[in-house]
Amino acid sequence: MSTLPNDIDGFAGTYAEARSAWLGAVAARGGQVSGLQHPAAGPRGEPLWLDVARFGDPKAGSAFVVSCGTHGIEGYAGSAVQTAWMNAGGPGELPAGTAVVLVHAINPWGFAHGQRVTENNVDLNRNFIDFASTPAPHAGYAQLHPHLMLERWDEADIARAFAAMDAYRERAGEQAFSDAFNGGQYQSPEGLFYGGRQPEWSNRALARCVPQALGPARRCVWVDLHTGIGPYGLPFFFNFDAPGSWGRQRALEVWGEAAFSGKGATHKAFATYQGLMIDALAAMVPGCAMSPVVIEFGTHERRRMQRAHLALAWMRRQHAVNEAFERAAAEYREAFIPLDPMWRASVLREGVALCQRGRDALVAEVR
Numbered sequence: 169m170s171t172l173p174n175d176i177d178g179f180a181g182t183y184a185e186a187r188s189a190w191l192g193a194v195a196a197r198g199g200q201v202s203g204l205q206h207p208a209a210g211p212r213g214e215p216l217w218l219d220v221a222r223f224g225d226p227k228a229g230s231a232f233v234v235s236c237g238t239h240g241i242e243g244y245a246g247s248a249v250q251t252a253w254m255n256a257g258g259p260g261e262l263p264a265g266t267a268v269v270l271v272h273a274i275n276p277w278g279f280a281h282g283q284r285v286t287e288n289n290v291d292l293n294r295n296f297i298d299f300a301s302t303p304a305p306h307a308g309y310a311q312l313h314p315h316l317m318l319e320r321w322d323e324a325d326i327a328r329a330f331a332a333m334d335a336y337r338e339r340a341g342e343q344a345f346s347d348a349f350n351g352g353q354y355q356s357p358e359g360l361f362y363g364g365r366q367p368e369w370s371n372r373a374l375a376r377c378v379p380q381a382l383g384p385a386r387r388c389v390w391v392d393l394h395t396g397i398g399p400y401g402l403p404f405f406f407n408f409d410a411p412g413s414w415g416r417q418r419a420l421e422v423w424g425e426a427a428f429s430g431k432g433a434t435h436k437a438f439a440t441y442q443g444l445m446i447d448a449l450a451a452m453v454p455g456c457a458m459s460p461v462v463i464e465f466g467t468h469e470r471r472r473m474q475r476a477h478l479a480l481a482w483m484r485r486q487h488a489v490n491e492a493f494e495r496a497a498a499e500y501r502e503a504f505i506p507l508d509p510m511w512r513a514s515v516l517r518e519g520v521a522l523c524q525r526g527r528d529a530l531v532a533e534v535r
Contacts, residue, residue, distance in 0.1 A: 177509065178248045178516050183273070183280035184214045186247040190272050193254035194221040199270070202380065204373045208287055210280035218373045219272040220381045223259050228267035231385040231456075232259075232530040234523055235271035236393045238293050238370075238445050240278015240285065244505045245465055246393035247272060247279075248512075249519030256520055259527050265534045268527055269381045274445070275370045282501060286368045289484060294352035294363035294441070295371050296448035302365065303442060305355040308348025312336055313356050318482045321492040329478055330471070342437040350477070351439035358485065360477050363443050374445070378452040385453070387533070389422055389526055390460040392446055393519070395504050396473055398466030399432030401514030403522060406462040408447060418459035422529040434470045463522060465515045467506055476503035 180186035194201055199221040206216035234253075236246020250270050253259075259268035273279045277287045285291055297303070315332035318325045337345040352363045367375075382388060398404025405427040409415035420428070446460035467473070479496040486493055506512070 177512055178252050179244055179505065179512055180247065182212075183210055183216070183243075183276065184212070186244060186251075186279070187217065187219065187273065190219070190221075190247055190251050190270075193251045194270070197223065197254050197259070199223045199254075202377070203272075204377060206276050206369060206373075208277055210277075214280065216273075216276035216280055218274055218276055218370065218377060220377050221270040221272070222267060222381055223269075224262035224267035225264050226267075227265075227384055229265050229384065229386050230530055230533055231267045231269055231382055231388045232526045233269040233271060233381070233388060233390040234393065234526070235274055235390070237273040237275050237279045238392055239291070239394060239504075240273075240275040240280075241282050241501070241504045242284065242393070242395045243273050243275070243279040245395045245515050245519075248516060249393060249523065252516045253520045253523040258520070258523055262527075263531055263534055266530050267383070267385065268530070271374075271377070271381070274374055275368075277370075282497075283480060283484075284504070285362075285480070286364075286370060288364065288368065289357060289362055290364035290368050291352070291361045292368055292370050293445055294361055294443040295368050296445050297363065297443040299364075299366055302354050303352075303363075306348060306351070306353045308336070308340065308344060309353040309359070310355065312348055313353075313359050316360055316478060316481060317358070317485075318478060321479065321482050321496045326475060326478065330474075333474070346435065346437045346439040349439070349474070352442035358481065360481055371448075375448075375452050378449065382453050382456055385456050387418075387457050388449075388453075388459065389418060389529065390446065390449060390458060391522070391526060392460065392462050394462055394464045395515075396467050397434055397464040399434075400466050400468075401511040401518070402432065402466055403427075403518050404432060404464040404466055406464070407460070408444070409459065414457050415459040418457075419461055422459070422526060423461065432466065434466060434473075465518070467511070468503060473503055476500045 203219040237243025407419045479500045
């Protein structure tokens with residue numbers, strides 16, 4: 169595989185540009201494309217798709233999957249990584265019994281509209297729960313919620329929100345604050361990290377696409393690409409499989425123990441997350457052993473990211489675009505897809521290497 173030059177940006181400016189580049193790269197590498205069209209349209213009326221590309225043996229027993237766009241706007245980085253990897257030669261020739269699958273824009277509405285959430289303000293990565301038994305209202309989030317719904321996007325209102333957040337953290341502790349702030353809540357549709365009241369379109373679409381994409385596979389290593397948490401421009405890994413399970417053991421074999429050390433964490437305590445997409449994969453293909461990981465490419469420190477979440481909640485309640493809205497939008501975009509050329513080059517370099525590492529582990533497994 170050729171080496172990716174350090175001076176290539178490779179980040180599209182719009183969802184349509186990202187999808188076009190991705191489809192072109194898939195075609196050039198001989199991949200087979202399928203997918204589902206979202207019922208809504210993009211900001212310019214463009215069609216929105218959850219796309220899947222498959223490479224390799226149609227009867228493969230082992231698969232390596234890379235997905236992006238679970239948190240819409242973060243798909244710009246994930247799409248750039250997938251496209252750069254294909255343009256650099258990936259996934260290459262695959263031996264019999266193996267397949268590589270690329271899932272593009274799981275949340276295409278959020279991708280196209282530049283938001284982490286879906287069209288219903290749902291954080292898709294809190295939406296994969298059993299809605300027959302929706303969690304009870306979160307008392308901690310209920311205390312925070314009124315303070316998070318800013319009236320204005322100005323430093324005074326933002327400071328008041330942070331004062332309330334800091335006071336709650338002081339009372340309840342770091343872990344309880346993380347659980348309350350971003351663990352997932354199901355009571356306030358206009359609030360932060362809202363998990364919804366039913367499966368979102370992207371949830372249902374993924375459940376339809378995954379069994380078809382994996383076919384007869386009985387083992388799968390899955391990588392879901394995100395941005396935000398971790399050291400600037402570098403990968404940060406999450407795996408939630410139980411110690412000693414096949415999924416956890418395979419994750420350690422492929423990515424190494426150091427990947428899960430937590431080094432470079434931007435959080436003092438991670439939330440107890442609810443409704444994660446990677447936790448739902450096993451139920452989508454019950455005959456396939458899953459080893460799923462989330463890989464985040466770090467952007468900015470946590471307080472700056474919290475400002476971004478406040479900004480989105482505020483922007484979604486506005487009815488006109490003005491100077492304050494433009495400032496909030498620019499700050500929000502920078503939080504998840506920084507303009508810094510060094511950050512973008514690092515994400516592409518690291519991302520291409522990780523895709524190749526997963527592909528090579530797949531091939532080694534059957535040899």
